[in-house]
Amino acid sequence: MSSVVVSQSSFPKGAMVPPATGVLLVSSNPDLRRELMSRLQSGHWDVREVLSGAAALEKIHEGFASLVLLDPALPDLKVEEFQEIMQANYPEVEIVPVNSHTGQPILAPPSPGSPCFNLIREVERGGPISMDSACSSFVLDTQGIDSGLPGFVGSTPAVQRLCAMVRLVAQRETTVLITGESGTGKDLIANAVHQLSPRRQRPLVIINCAAIPEALLEAELFGFVKGAFTGAVQSRVGRIHAAQGGTLFLDEIGDLPLGLQSKLLRFVEQGEVQRLGSTDTFRVDVRVIAATNANLRRLVQERVFREDLYYRLSVFPIELPPLRERMDDLVSLTQAFLAKFCPRSVALSPEAAAVLRQHTWPGNVREVRNVIERASILMGSGREIRPEHIII
Numbered sequence: 512m513s514s515v516v517v518s519q520s521s522f523p524k525g526a527m528v529p530p531a532t533g534v535l536l537v538s539s540n541p542d543l544r545r546e547l548m549s550r551l552q553s554g555h556w557d558v559r560e561v562l563s564g565a566a567a568l569e570k571i572h573e574g575f576a577s578l579v580l581l582d583p584a585l586p587d588l589k590v591e592e593f594q595e596i597m598q599a600n601y602p603e604v605e606i607v608p609v610n611s612h613t614g615q616p617i618l619a620p621p622s623p624g625s626p627c628f629n630l631i632r633e634v635e636r637g638g639p640i641s642m643d644s645a646c647s648s649f650v651l652d653t654q655g656i657d658s659g660l661p662g663f664v665g666s667t668p669a670v671q672r673l674c675a676m677v678r679l680v681a682q683r684e685t686t687v688l689i690t691g692e693s694g695t696g697k698d699l700i701a702n703a704v705h706q707l708s709p710r711r712q713r714p715l716v717i718i719n720c721a722a723i724p725e726a727l728l729e730a731e732l733f734g735f736v737k738g739a740f741t742g743a744v745q746s747r748v749g750r751i752h753a754a755q756g757g758t759l760f761l762d763e764i765g766d767l768p769l770g771l772q773s774k775l776l777r778f779v780e781q782g783e784v785q786r787l788g789s790t791d792t793f794r795v796d797v798r799v800i801a802a803t804n805a806n807l808r809r810l811v812q813e814r815v816f817r818e819d820l821y822y823r824l825s826v827f828p829i830e831l832p833p834l835r836e837r838m839d840d841l842v843s844l845t846q847a848f849l850a851k852f853c854p855r856s857v858a859l860s861p862e863a864a865a866v867l868r869q870h871t872w873p874g875n876v877r878e879v880r881n882v883i884e885r886a887s888i889l890m891g892s893g894r895e896i897r898p899e900h901i902i903i
Contacts, residue, residue, distance in 0.1 A: 537581050596714065596753055725771075733785065849883060885900075
């Protein structure tokens with residue numbers, strides 16, 4: 512995702528900003544909003560007010576604002592979290608943090624003639640602003656060979672069928688369930704579905720259901736309000752809400768605690784999120800991709816996974832083949848990892864290739880990656896991978 516910058520040639524030094532430039536004023540302080548609104552009555556700005564970070568993200572997702580006047584004392588988000596979401600997903604929108612009490616801009620001023628300069632000139636004479644428009648968006652590795660999917664390597668018939676399925680479903684809003692053994696590349700397929708979809712310019716939020724303690728997972732997913740539990744000193748939206756307009760990837764969905772599954776089902780079916788400690792619900796526009804190496808049908812039979820949630824997630828199932836069923840891709844995978852780990856041209860000796868082909872690769876592609884990374888280190892300054900460099 513590239514940053515969109517308004518060129519100064521479009522706004523010559525001293526020129527007035529064209530009418531109806533969208534400005535979003537974000538503050539829960541009514542006095543501050545009233546004061547800033549009074550300073551922006553020149554007619555060159557289309558100013559709208561919102562009271563929270565979540566409401567601001569909704570307006571920005573709708574495409575309204577090109578500039579944001581931000582009171583850092585947000586009632587629902589840490590200002591750092593809000594800025595991270597903005598920089599990653601809306602880098603073209605410039606953010607101007609202001610002092611919560613005086614309304615004065617906080618950091619360094621922009622170049623004269625820019626939209627922000629003209630805005631700040633009307634908000635506060637000579638005041639500094641933040642012009643940090645650096646893009647920290649998620650960038651997908653596109654070194655894939657032959658598969659046609661970003662980041663995914665392979666050209667065997669199994670991979671070609673997989674590629675066709677991914678490209679078809681990527682254009683829809685359908686919920687996708689990715690299954691397969693550990694190390695087969697389920698995360699890459701999830702990334703590819705998002706990258707090839709109309710949502711690719713929006714957030715891809717990843718949460719590993721197995722990596723977060725059960726006591727924290729609900730708050731992480733759904734958010735919480737101030738005072739919902741000990742330590743909740745400030746309200747926060749959850750990761751689901753952070754994916755607004757984009758894709759939520761629930762990795763290791765088979766490890767989701769049973770107690771949370773009914774709440775997740777409500778979100779998947781109705782697009783509604785209810786934060787901990789609140790009876791209010793938020794409607795969100797989020798596509799769901801889930802992945803697991805577990806047999807969800809067996810988990811349903813064992814009554815540790817809800818049957819209704821399983822059927823709602825598996826609208827479009829994609830099963831990744833293990834590497835032992837597509838061994839013709841081993842050479843391509845090895846080449847891709849050698850290119851990644853070796854800054855110079857490196858060859859794979861026939862003897863080393865034979866060692867690789869004799870292995871059954873229970874760890875799948877992840878195991879290949881680890882073996883090649885070790886070999887590239889053990890090779891030292893050499894230019895050929897030999898059998899003694901292959902440790903399996």
